[in-house]
Amino acid sequence: MKDKKFTVSDFREFKARGEKIAMLTAYDYSMAKLLDDAGVDSLLVGDSLGMTMLGYENTLQVTMEDMIHHTKAVRRGTKNAFLVADMPYLSYEINVEEAVRNAGRLVREAQADAVKVEGGYEMVETIKAIVRAKIPVVAHLGLTPQSVNIFGGFKVQGKNLDQAQKLIEEALAVQEAGACAVVLECIPSRLAKVISEKLEIPTIGIGAGADCDGQVLVIQDMIGMFKTFTPKFVKKFASVGEEIEAAVEAYITEIKSGAFPGPEHTFKLADEVLEKLY
Numbered sequence: 001m002k003d004k005k006f007t008v009s010d011f012r013e014f015k016a017r018g019e020k021i022a023m024l025t026a027y028d029y030s031m032a033k034l035l036d037d038a039g040v041d042s043l044l045v046g047d048s049l050g051m052t053m054l055g056y057e058n059t060l061q062v063t064m065e066d067m068i069h070h071t072k073a074v075r076r077g078t079k080n081a082f083l084v085a086d087m088p089y090l091s092y093e094i095n096v097e098e099a100v101r102n103a104g105r106l107v108r109e110a111q112a113d114a115v116k117v118e119g120g121y122e123m124v125e126t127i128k129a130i131v132r133a134k135i136p137v138v139a140h141l142g143l144t145p146q147s148v149n150i151f152g153g154f155k156v157q158g159k160n161l162d163q164a165q166k167l168i169e170e171a172l173a174v175q176e177a178g179a180c181a182v183v184l185e186c187i188p189s190r191l192a193k194v195i196s197e198k199l200e201i202p203t204i205g206i207g208a209g210a211d212c213d214g215q216v217l218v219i220q221d222m223i224g225m226f227k228t229f230t231p232k233f234v235k236k237f238a239s240v241g242e243e244i245e246a247a248v249e250a251y252i253t254e255i256k257s258g259a260f261p262g263p264e265h266t267f268k269l270a271d272e273v274l275e276k277l278y
């Protein structure tokens, strides 16, 4: 377990010495504390919280208020990890001024270390402006979930030559605009390798193969909390969902049988006090 705060300059140093960046999403205080204590390099308050924490179908309903609320909670549980907050849908697309103001709220009100925006060419001016406002920006290319209705579903991107070339050029463009890292989501691993080799800034993959400079997964996915969401790129490192179910079943059974609470869980009252109560 390391005990040093991870900063934006560590991103490039990790890439330079070939050490992979380990990133996970977190959406609340208690989980952030566990992940930070375990030594994760970076935490992402993803707008995926709309799906994992709020039960929405996609990420489009997530608001700035949602992101600030959850980022504040994660901040309180984070000591060493580099804390990135997603900019939610429509908080940065309308114009550059609104984008800077909203990025600033995530930093000033919620104390994020950096913000993440989805998009390539169309985000170049926005990325430049946010960086000019002294806020590190992580870019996000490939399957950008806020474009779900443009893509027509959560589909792997960059499979044909035109798409693949465009993604390479967009990755270079967001780097040139000042992004400190790029998330590559659900693209072929060979394409992610080409992009990772062409860029100086690190790539952080999710469903983009082992040649990215880092990896990110949604925490609930990697600890096995969902029964139905099992995309190809997720590896379950634990079966916490099954453990929670078993624990709750045992709890219910023990309440019904009277086994819980036991004497060790209860508080004492002296005999002479009790007598006077009758």
Ligand SMILES: Nc1nc(=O)c2c([nH]1)NC[C@@H]1CN(c3ccc(C(=O)N[C@@H](CCC(=O)O)C(=O)O)cc3)CN21
Residues within 6 Å of the ligand: 048, 051, 052, 059, 143, 145, 154, 155, 156, 186, 218, 220, 221, 229, 230, 231, 232, 233
């Ligand atoms: N819990 C959770 N985990 C995530 O990784 C995640 C979210 N939520 N919400 C926001 C986006 C949405 N993501 C998704 C959602 C579905 C697929 C999916 O069904 N993928 C198919 C591939 C489809 C294709 O072949 O084109 C798969 O089988 O992996 C992928 C990414 C990733 N993000």
Ligand SMILES: CC(C)C(=O)C(=O)O
Residues within 6 Å of the ligand: 025, 044, 045, 046, 047, 048, 049, 086, 140, 183, 185, 206, 216, 217, 218
């Ligand atoms: C999956 C990651 C990259 C993300 O953007 C999110 O969790 O919202």
Ligand SMILES: [Mg+2]
Residues within 6 Å of the ligand: 046, 047, 048, 086, 145
């Ligand atoms: Mg996101």
